[in-house]
Amino acid sequence: MKIDRQNVVNHELIGLHATVVESTNRDSVGVSGRVIDESRNLFTLESGGREKKAAKHGNTFEFWLSESDKVRIDGDLVVGRPEDRVAKRLRRWHSG
């Protein structure tokens, strides 16, 4: 099955475009770019040749699955090493 709203949390986020839409830190809102790397606690985004790091905890991201399909994910749901996320089970989760 392709990447979709149900399995975003388990799927590969590197290569997707992401934007911080909500944050506990006002200055983080609006940080945007293509995901180029991921660690346990943060994403590295690239935009216009510049790299920015966005923490997972405390931020809500909007990922672009396609031009028309965007999904909001609470960063705390994706905290964890990328290889660990694939087995994560979710009962209920934030989606937008």
Add this chain to the structure above:
Amino acid sequence: MSRRRKRKAFINDIVLQRVERLFDAAFVEFPAHTQRSDRYVELARKLAMKHRVPLGKTYKMRFCRSCGAYFVYGTNARVRIKDKRTVITCLRCHDLRRY
């Protein structure tokens, strides 16, 4: 199918899709950022190892098992056919594999 088998099938499917995405990204990034390509290979391997999913010959031939370099044949890897086997040589670490 039992619940455990369904779960394993789900995980395997996701892992293989993610591996494919990572290798595609590695190819795209290679011209400008070779280190990123190598990092994506590393992530793909970790994914497969952690969840015990075999990569498959197509993917195994696309990176160096010794130094982890992502291969773009002709640029950082030499591919030859010898005695009916394909021989891939990493031009970075000179490791050689026969398939």
